[in-house]
Amino acid sequence: MKLQSLAAAVALVVSAVLITGCDQAEKSAQQLMGKAAESAKQAIDDTHKAAEQALSDATGSKEKADDDSEKKPSSAQEI
Template sequence: MNFQNTAYAALLASSLLLIGGCDQAEKAAQQMISKTAEAAKQAIDDTHKAAEQALNEATGGRLIEQEQPEKERKESSHTI
């Protein structure tokens, strides 16, 4: 009977250690995911900024002329 009590106590203790280890692993994984998400966001922001700068340099600082609205195109075609 003493052996059974010892076995149950060992099983309970190992279960508690396993659960505690799982909680620590989950917290570590959440921290890693958070840091990875922040790094990805920063990379996207940096890429966006570099693309805007390259576009600005390519256009000489001017905005690219947008297409005329449909109404203005029709009016200009009538005057020709």
């Protein structure tokens, strides 16, 4: 009987250790997912800023080119 009681106690202790280990693994996984989510958000924000800058540059360049093309005909007319 003592052997069965000892085996049951050992099984309970092992189960408790495994559950504790699983909880710690879950917490670590949650922290890792949180960091990954923050990194993804930062990458999206950086990409958005770069896209806005590229659009601004393209629009600014186009407007500047339009301004230059508008000036050329009027310069030709003055001559």
